[in-house]
Amino acid sequence: MSEKQKKATAYWKENVRYLFILLSIWFSVSFGAGILFKNALNTIKIGGFELGFWFAQQGSIYVFVVLIFVYVRLMNKLDKKYGYNV
């Protein structure tokens, strides 16, 4: 494997690892907190919100937005590390 290919493979591996972590969070806030564990979380109340309901109609959306911006930051750093930012 050439030096160039090695670099590309290492970059891709780190990228996929980021995706795995971020998508796990994506799954847990929506399908986890908002759907599968909604009833259990609804016993907890914050202000006027039952927590499971809040995740389903508000919380998951905020987390989605944050996830994409975290990804943007991580990838910009990663691009720089491997010199792919030019």
Next chain:
Amino acid sequence: MSVQVWTYLLVGITFTLYIGIAIWSRAGSTKDFYVAGGGVSPLANGMATAADWMSAASFISMAGIIAFAGYDGSVYLMGWTGGYVLLALLLAPYLRKFGKFTVPDFIGDRYYSNTARLVAVFCALIVSFTYVAGQMRGVGVVFSRFLQVDINTGVVIGMIIVLFYAVLGGMKGITYTQVAQYCVLIFAFMVPAIFISFQMTGNPVPQLGMGSTLNDGSGTYLMDRLNGLSTELGFEEYTDGSKSVMDVFAITLALMVGTAGLPHVIVRFFTVKRVKDARKSAGLALLLIAILYTTAPAVSVFAKMNLIDTVSNEQYSQMPVWFKNWEETGLLTFNDKNKDGVIQYVADEDRNELIVDNDIMVLANPEIANLPAWVIALVAAGGLAAALSTAAGLLLVISASVSHDLIKKVFKPNISEKGELWAARGAATVAVVIAGYFGINPPGFVAAVVALAFGLAAASFFPAIVLGIFYKKMNKEGAIGGMIVGICLMLFYMAKFKLGWLGEIPDKSEWWFGISPEGFGTVAMIVNFIVALTINKFTPAPPSQVQEIVENIRIPSGEGKAVEH
């Protein structure tokens, strides 16, 4: 000034603005026409994507649907936003690096096959046409309610406006009008929401107002009062749904994956300069969408409370003017079954006397809350902006599929740049006329199919694109087989359980795995993946230059601009 005058004024101003922008940003080349020259800034693209994405359904119908469905409505909120995470992480950056003009372009080149390209074109056309007919209908409804013109005249006016800027400006014209349309629609959605939130809870931020106590000095939380009222009237608790967990799960996933697979959304990411910009603009798009999507459930709660407070157990003769206005449109009906002159709004169908259409909740909300005339007019202008921006984006996908994917790539490869541009304009014109026809004579199944367009996109495009990027050894036999089996399975399930084309529609208890047709895209997508990977195992690997393409799109640098043809 009356609502009518305000509406004419605001709609007139916004339409003039859209036309002005279209003239200023005419398309000079096919690259301008398909991808706005490939030089749109991430913020402009984020705004355009948000307007492109938020259709008449998001603006007009969604809050109303949630108001009546309560927790079950969460599938739309999570489904239509969560898809952007998939889009940003799994698709947009790589498709931008690939740097062509359309989704069938990617499928055709990545799977080195014109058959794959044609299957993709077919899927793109089905998805886009069903969707666009719904938009033209939305335009007609807003016109007829607020400007008192006939629905059909409304559709024709909408057609002319869209035709003007889509045909003249292509993607370039559409992008900059969508930026303006985003501003109009978000302002129009937020202003009444802020007013009402402040009225009901004293908190001007709707997202927080929803979880606050009522403004009446009782100290009761709004959500608790609504849950209480709902049970009193015999409905499910608002925060508790009636759909099964399995079905909610499947519908949410189908909507998410479908969102990520919709060609008119994906194509927006071909318009930015670099891979980096594609990622950033996906984030900005979701942020701008989230403003509306986190406000909508609050609007639902406010509207439901206001509605119950205004009508439940009140004298029919005492109803405010808006009640009579909406009765005339047929979207609100009162039938005094027990002849006591009082409105009974309850869950029990035999005793319930009031039927309220979902679409009223957003459109009538400002009137119900007694807001000033200009706010009511603003909502009309916002609804039009939402419908027109989405319609234009879809028309572009249709015209590019015909002029670029079919004519240029398959039937007449040596067509000149100028010829292709004219073919694109011609295809856009024909598409507007067909969409308008469906808007005026909606086939009975359109409304049902729009919701299922996501299932179709999930079942066809998403697996093919994801495998194309993340699995280097994925070959054309597998991808084509997966797409065909996926979309056919979805069409079959729709035909059997939703449209009743295969005899009587079977009872819910016969749904496979207890999953509704809306959620079946999830199953069809999984089947697509399985079929594709299985066929792939027994057929030859893709040629080495295709594997090199895949290695190349995984790396963000190099080739800064969209590849010229």
